Amino acid sequence: MRINLLKFENKVRAWTLETLALNELTLLVGASGVGKTQILKAILALKDINLGKSINGAKWYVDFQTTDQHYIWEGQFESIENAVFWGGESTFQPKAKILYEKLFCNDKLIVERDADHILFLGKSTIKLSPFESVLSLLDAENLIAPAHAGLNQIVWSDQANAAQAAEIFTLPLLAVQKIVKQYDTYSKIQLSDLNTILKLFLISKVSKKTDKKWFQLIKTRFMDIFPQVEDLKIAPLEYTPDMPDFLKEYPFIQIKEIGVEKWISQPFMSSGMYRTLLQISELYLSSEGTVFLIDEFENSLGINCINELTSAIQTTQRKLQFILTSHHPYIINNIPFEHWKLVTRQAGVVKTHPATDFHLGNSKHEAFMQLIQLDEYKTGREDS
Helix, strand or coil: CEEEEEEEEECCCCEEEEEEECCCEEEEECCCCCCHHHHHHHHHHHHHHHCCCCCCCEEEEEEEECCCCEEEEEEEECCCCCCCEEECCEEECCCCCEEEEEEEECCEEEEEECCCCEEECCEECCCCCCCCCHHHHCCCCCCCHHHHHHHCCEEECCCCCCHHHHHHHHCCHHHHHHHHHHCCCHHHHHHCCCCHHHHHHHHCCCCCHHHHHHHHHHHHHHHHHCCCEEEEEEECCCCCCCCCHHHCCCCEEEEEECCCCCCEEHHHCCHHHHHHHHHHHHHHHCCCCCEEEECCCCCCCCHHHHHHHHHHHHHCCCCCEEEEECCCHHHHHHCCHHHEEEEEEECCEEEEEEHHHHCCCCCHHHHHHHHCCCHHHHHCCCCC
């Protein structure tokens, strides 16, 4: 999938994103607090709505395309003020109903909905949940299925989150063994919705010769960035008498550094090494059409990692979309300015501006130096 443009509003929070046009690579830049992270969260909200979530006060318009179809999807939930109530340790938020929704496929209106009725291809459907999008309710329909599947490819790429690494250890060993048998080819692994850690583990276990190259490629790219690493494996830890039984056969990411006798397991790897490995893995193991949302791309990364990963994102030949935020001069300076979107905010209204609006210099460095001198970049506000 690729998102072409987006408008989003949350009426309860009085927050509005005006029309944002997106490329295969978009870098959101601007002052702290202008709304760069909130833009990513608005895009992620599209996936949540697509999966049936009710978002109080949300209003959206998105133009996107899948492999064979072009879609425009818009809609709005009702606004319930003071909708969150706290009770002990739990919170309760009433579901908001959908006020209207439209879905166009290749310029043809296929779904039209108001608060009381849903028309699919001009015909009224049976009574369906007023809290869920038609993309969730009618996801089995041939004209809607590609849109539903495409929006489900939006991924919040948080490689600093250790929860991914822990997920495999919540599975019984027999379940892990079953997954290995189920996902036994590169194609099956790539098309799955498993997290990156599981995908990396599975690709290290494939037996088909033509599929083995992918783990080797990931390993080689990783070791190119970290020349002190001479090997990488995903395997059970070396046995010790005090090791708990449940860990004896579980796989861990492990690296072998030059001159270091013992293997270093994932909990003891640097955060930059770990994040870099997963970022490289995502480039090779994600399905075509994945849309990556990466907030503060520079987090936990050294200059060597930033350089290689920025280059890898720009040169990938795969059909992937990246929407990044960053404050880091090196990242901004090394991504061509035609991919920059300068974010500004007036009260609750957020706007994005192509770098071409500011007539920046022809070279990347000149454009970057002019960018950081703009009042809009330093203050996050447009000139009155």
